[in-house]
Amino acid sequence: MALLLPFMLGDERYGLKLTDIQEVIEEAVPHYLPAAPAEIIAAVNVHGRILPVLDLPLFLGFPPANLSDRMIVLAQRDFPMVLAVDQLEPLLSVDLEQTILTQSDAPQDCISGVLNWQGQMISLLDLEQLHKAVQENCFVPGGGHGSARTDRR
Amino acid sequence: MDMSKYKAMFLTEAREHLQKMAALLVEVERDPQNRGGIDALFREAHSIKGMAASMGYQQTADLAHHLEDSLDLFRQQGEITPEAIDRLLAGADLIESLLADIDAGREERNVASFCSGEFSVKEISELPPTEAGSVPEELTLQISLQLHDKVASPAARLLVIAKQLTKFGNVLSCEPSEEQILRGGNVRQLVVIIQTRLSETEIKSSFADYSEVSRLDIETPQPKSEVTSIAGGATVRVGTDLLDRFISLTGELITNRYMLQSAAGDKDWDSLKDGLGRLGRLVKDLHHQVLQVRMMPIDTVTGRLPRLVRDLARRSAKDVRLELEGTGIELDRAILEELADPLIHMVRNAIDHGIDKQGTITVRAWRQRDQVMLQVADNGRGMDPALLRRSAVEKGLIGPGQAEVMRDYDALQLVCLPGFSTASQLTATSGRGVGMDVVKAAVEKLGGVLNIDAAPGRGTRFTLKLPLSVAIIKVLLLNVANKQVALPITRVLQTIEVERNQIQASGKQRVFSFNEELLPLVSLRKILALAMPKAVERVAVVITEVLGRKIGLVVDDFAGQSEVFVQALPSPIDRLRGLSGGTILGDGRIVFILDIQGLLERKR
Amino acid sequence: MAQRVLIVDDALFMRNLLRDIFTSAGWEVVGEAADGIEALQKYKDAHPDLVTMDIVMPERSGIEALQDILAFDPQAVVIMCSALGQESMVLEAIQHGARDFIAKPFQQEQVFEVVARVCG
Incomplete structure (x- = not known):
């Protein structure tokens, strides 16, 4: 069994394993981060560390979102990032082995699989892919900000 | 003087x-x-x-x-x-x-x-009782006297007088000092500050038969009137060995300059390249040495702890020993200043909440690679994660669900939440002043980390992981489109306000006259792709230099100067061009430090 | 009762000059010594109120004699008689407890200004 933090992007439900999350900031105060690509919308002060905030709905091509002020701080050392999402939902205890239904074949979706939880579909966010996509699409020198995301609108 | x-x-x-x-x-x-x-x-x-x-x-x-x-x-x-x-x-x-x-x-x-x-x-x-009232009050007087030009052996004369003065009362200071007088020579002035029961007249009359003295002034020394804000900066004492290194570095830089000059004169590109490489190393060395000047031993802040522990222990009727270890380890002066209050708070906590009746508080510092660890540990009752969880839920600081999944280690960190206190009631000593939330904020502001570990009955340890030195620079804060950014003060040549009618158009470029020089105006809003403002009568302009050319950077207004700790930015935003770092201001706000040249190059 | 002085100087001329100065002011000269050893001896014999002490003398110097006398009587009042160029020795003597000094060549008034200060 594993704990999963589900959150909404548009009307799709995504999830992150609790072990991938350092913490959830309850009332994140976004600060202006100049010269940043459009998807990096702010910086937040996480215990004295300056961390960038990724607008996950925008990055993954969802329609303009009503971002929650509860934000997810990732636990990855090499990817110190805060994710802004539409809405956080209560933790779920799931059996990952049993419930993964599909293996994604579109890596740019940043999804490692989809699980069925009591009839609801939850896409598992693949942080490794996300990291790579952010690097490639937002921080390629001279590459501008054109993101290779699929437009879901 | x-x-x-x-x-x-x-x-x-x-x-x-x-x-x-x-x-x-x-x-x-x-x-x-x-x-x-x-x-x-x-x-x-x-x-x-x-x-x-x-x-x-x-x-x-x-x-x-x-x-x-x-x-x-x-x-x-x-x-x-x-x-x-x-x-x-x-x-x-x-x-x-x-x-x-x-x-x-x-x-x-x-x-x-x-x-x-x-x-x-x-x-x-048992000393002879002083008769109250009959003894004149002891006064501090400054006696200045001058010898006639023709007095033989003036130093010896001053020595006799100085010795005489010690009979009048307690000499607090003597200028020149006795050692200086003993070196002899043409000393003819003496200024002595003395505590005495003798009146001014009595002292004057006792000098009446000193025909060698040409002038005698007696006054009450006044505290020198302060011009407090002028100095502003704190002083640092520097060891002579460090000064010697500065001097030898300066010498090497001078040699280097000659080498570069002659290489440039001869158009000897290889030597020029060598020289520049050498210059780079010298400047780096210099920077390192200058940072050394800022280093101070930790005991500059732990020095007051013995007294504090003694007083607090007494007040709370506990027997507390304090042990200090590694206080000779050095840290940047600015870090130490920030640490003084948090350290006191942690020690207070240990006495108030950690130690029951008797115990030891250990404050120790040690180096760990390029960091300094500073630990405040007590062998008291420790902390119970379960209790902390419950207490935080009761106070509404966290939800019951959150508490359930919280690891023990994280539960201990709850004491750093604003409004959290484990003691059933606040004591006089730790109820006021800074709380653990402030301690944590102070440590993190320095780019450090606060770790807490504790177990019921086995004491509590607060461990601060601190950088050895911090990059501290002075910045000019700028407002632009309701946002704040900063420029290193070293990049600011001047700040001025320019009237609208002083701005001219030169092709696509707006220019204005500054010191009889036409400078291009560049809008910071535009560079940062922010909404352009309505036209105003006068604009705030920072004169700065880009690629050796002066430009006028138009901002909304200036928000003052500040000395800030610069944090290196984490990946991937460290790759953003135009940012040279970020800083967290005292109120928790993040402000980024702009590299105008990088910003402009990015636009191209 | 007249105040009593011991005059220490290796030069007869100086001893005579000082004797005249002191007697004319009503002092009693209780002894004269021509070197440092004699000075201590005479001090022990006469217990004067004041000693005038030349600095450069044979046998024991004035500074040594000063120390001898003060060792015998810490309350002894000794003033040094110095010549030009002896400042460092005067400084040393004062460090060792000489009360004051008079610089040669001296005049009666100067001598008595100093004497008044140390005996006053």
Whole structure:
């Protein structure tokens, strides 16, 4: 069994394993981060560390979102990032082995699989892919900000 | 002589002496016959007296003198009484208040009532009683005198006079000093600050038969009027070895310059390249050495802990030992300043909430690669994660669900939440002042990390992981489109306001005249792709340099200067062009430091 | 009762000059010594109120004699008689406890200004 933090992007439900999350900031105060690509919308002060905030709905091509002020701080050392999402939902205890239904074949979706939880579909966010996509699409020198995301609108 | 520039130095040194005094008193309290300790105390008081007198801080000098006198007695007795320790500590506190007065540019508070209080020592009360009322009040006077030009052996004459003056009272300072006089030569002036019961007239008349003296002035030394804000910067003392290294570095830089000059003259590109490489190394070395100047040992902030622990332990009727380890380890001055209050708070916590009746607090510092670890540990009752969870839920700081999944380690960190306190009631000592939330914020502001580990019944350890030095720079804060950014002050040539009608168009470029030079105006809003403002009558402009060319950077307005700790940015935003770092201001706001050149290059 | 002085100087001329100065002012000269050893001896014999002490003398110097006398009587009042160029020795003598000094060549008033100060 594993704990999963589900959150909404548009009307799709995504999830992150609790072990991938350092913490959830309850009332994140976004600060202006100049010269940043459009998807990096702010910086937040996480215990004295300056961390960038990724607008996950925008990055993954969802329609303009009503971002929650509860934000997810990732636990990855090499990817110190805060994710802004539409809405956080209560933790779920799931059996990952049993419930993964599909293996994604579109890596740019940043999804490692989809699980069925009591009839609801939850896409598992693949942080490794996300990291790579952010690097490639937002921080390629001279590459501008054109993101290779699929437009879901 | 203008003494105000010595004020900061005086305050720093006096506080150091005071801190040593407090630590020594605590030591001597445990071992009242510690002769070495009493001797050292006497010397500390003596040093403070001398410094204060020569600066003209009369009350401070009087008080230090008073303490010195009583310490002298204990020195002769070879023992010090517990009551006397209390009184000496009170005296040290009073000196601290006096220093605060001086620091703030206020008049020193009067210490006469303290000094007239008796030391509760038998031997002192056996001294011949002074007849109250009949003895004139002791005054501090400054006596300046000058010898005639024709006086033979003037140094010897001054020495005789200086010795004579010691019979009038207690000489607090003598300029030139006796050692200087003993070197002989043409010294004809003497300024002595003396504490005496003799009146001005009495002193003057006793000099009536000194035909060698051409002028005699007696006055009450006035605390020098303060121009507090001028100095502003704190002073740092620098070891001579470090200065020597600066000098030798300067020498190498000069050599390097000649080498570059001659290589450039000969168009010898290889030598030029060599020289530039060398220059790079020298500048790097210089930067390193300059950072060294800022390093200070940790005991500059732990020095006051022995006294604090003693007082707090006494107040709470606990037996608390303090152990200090590794306090010689050095940290950047700015880091130490930020640490002073958090350290005190952690020690207070340990006494109030950690230790039950008896225990030990250990404050230790050690180096770990390029970081310094500073730990405050007690062997008291520790903390119970389960209790902390429950308490945080009760206070509504976290939800029950959150508490359930919280690891023990994280539960311990709950004490850093604002509004959290494990004690059933706040005690007088730790109820006020900073809480653990402030401690955590201070550590993190420095780019450090606070770790807490504890177990019920096995004590609590707060471990601060600190950077050795921080990049501290002065920045100019700028407002632009309701946002704030910063520019290193070194990049700012000038800030001005330009009237609309002074701005001309030159092709696509707007320019304005600055010191008879036409400078292009560049809008910061535009560079940062922010909404353009409505036209205003006058614009705020920062003159800065990009690629060796002056430009006028248009901003909304200036938001003042600030000294900030620069944080390196984490990946991937460290790759953003145009940012040279970020900083967290005192109120928690993040402000990024702009690299204008990088920003403009990015646009191309 | 007249005040009593011991005059120490290796030069007869100086001893005579000082004797005249002191006697004319009503002092009693209780002894004269021509070197440092004799000075201590005479001091022990006469217990004068004041000693005038030349600095450069044979046998024991004035500074040594000063120390001898003060060792015998810490309350002894000794003034040094110095010549030009002896400042460092005067400084040393004062460090060792000489009360004051008079610089040669001296005049009666100067001598008595100093004497008044140390005996006053």
